[in-house]
Amino acid sequence: MPLRVVMAASIIACGAATPQSRQPPIVVKFSHVVAVDTPKGRAAEHFKRRAEALTSGRVRVEVYPDGSLYEDGEELEALQLGAVQMLAPSLSKFGQLGIGQFEVFDLPFVFADYPQLRAVTEGPIGRKLLRELEVKGLRGLAYWDNGFKSFSATRPLRGVADFRGLRVRVQSSAVLEAQMRALGALPQVIGFSDTRAALRDGIVEGTENPISNLVSQRMHEVQGHLTLTRHGYLGYAVVVNERFWDALPGDLRRKLEQALDESTAFANEIARANNDEHLARLRESGATDVYTPTEAERLALRDALLPVHRQMEARIGKELLRDVYAATGFDRQVP
Ligand code: LMR
Numbered sequence: 327m328p329l330r331v332v333m334a335a336s337i338i339a340c341g342a343a344t345p346q347s348r349q350p351p352i353v354v355k356f357s358h359v360v361a362v363d364t365p366k367g368r369a370a371e372h373f374k375r376r377a378e379a380l381t382s383g384r385v386r387v388e389v390y391p392d393g394s395l396y397e398d399g400e401e402l403e404a405l406q407l408g409a410v411q412m413l414a415p416s417l418s419k420f421g422q423l424g425i426g427q428f429e430v431f432d433l434p435f436v437f438a439d440y441p442q443l444r445a446v447t448e449g450p451i452g453r454k455l456l457r458e459l460e461v462k463g464l465r466g467l468a469y470w471d472n473g474f475k476s477f478s479a480t481r482p483l484r485g486v487a488d489f490r491g492l493r494v495r496v497q498s499s500a501v502l503e504a505q506m507r508a509l510g511a512l513p514q515v516i517g518f519s520d521t522r523a524a525l526r527d528g529i530v531e532g533t534e535n536p537i538s539n540l541v542s543q544r545m546h547e548v549q550g551h552l553t554l555t556r557h558g559y560l561g562y563a564v565v566v567n568e569r570f571w572d573a574l575p576g577d578l579r580r581k582l583e584q585a586l587d588e589s590t591a592f593a594n595e596i597a598r599a600n601n602d603e604h605l606a607r608l609r610e611s612g613a614t615d616v617y618t619p620t621e622a623e624r625l626a627l628r629d630a631l632l633p634v635h636r637q638m639e640a641r642i643g644k645e646l647l648r649d650v651y652a653a654t655g656f657d658r659q660v661p
Contacts, residue, residue, distance in 0.1 A: 361542035369593030434631035479532030
């Protein structure tokens with residue numbers, strides 16, 4: 327366990343002993359790893375504004391963006407220990423906790439569009455997945471979008487053959503590792519905050535992310551080529567420390583739930599536009615060649631990646647996979 331997580335947890339524990347009479351605001355530390363001007367970064371700021379307004383300052387939300395408090399690999403542990411109260415990790419990152427089912431969202435081409443995604447996140451499957459977090463001391467409250475991912479690299483990626491031997495940064499997800507191997511690429515799990523440096527230093531030669539993450543981390547400056555593949559989805563689960571949440575006075579908890587509902591609507595409304603703005607900025611910069619694959623190229627990529635669904639069936643769970651296919655209509659699309 328990283329020392330700074332332990333130290334922060336004990337500081338929070340000491341803070342809890344502050345005399346009630348002074349009634350300091352309840353502090354919600356909300357840590358995340360992306361830039362402020364991204365769908366998640368903006369939604370976290372929105373939550374802060376709404377939570378503080380709705381509780382008339384009885385709750386103070388401190389947002390720590392860009393991995394400034396905790397990075398990947400630390401933040402979930404910090405939440406379990408109570409060193410922070412709220413996070414929104416990408417769905418891919420819950421596999422680290424031993425909940426591999428969340429990696430169903432990483433399956434390539436599993437969602438053709440947002441209605442298919444919503445059929446999962448806003449229905450019984452999404453709710454059941456969030457409940458899985460409770461055994462880990464976490465409460466899952468909402469799903470926030472980032473968007474559909476594209477591949478980028480230091481060399482052009484047009485056909486499947488172009489991926490062969492490419493060292494690609496992935497998030498810590500068995501499905502994403504299998505996805506890269508299916509293309510003949512070499513996956514390397516690297517924390518988000520270290521990815522730009524890894525690309526710059528040649529440790530990896532490519533990555534995948536929605537455009538907002540790519541551009542806000544200036545990853546496009548260290549890779550000359552982006553292919554708009556939309557081959558997979560990246561979104562978040564907003565999670566809180568369960569003990570903290572349950573110990574809140576009921577009226578405050580309801581106000582925070584309201585602030586979160588509003589922030590979820592906000593996040594999912596701005597995500598697409600935010601990614602489009604970043605794409606426009608990237609095109610303007612001229613730093614990266616943007617390639618839109620032909621229909622034939624996209625189908626070839628899909629054909630190469632679909633076997634990952636079967637390979638990962640045991641990890642994700644046959645029943646969950648079947649339910650997701652039924653909710654999205656995916657089974658009817660398999661050639
Ligand atoms: C990544 O690691 O690529 C993303 O999960 C970062 C994020 O939180 O969007």
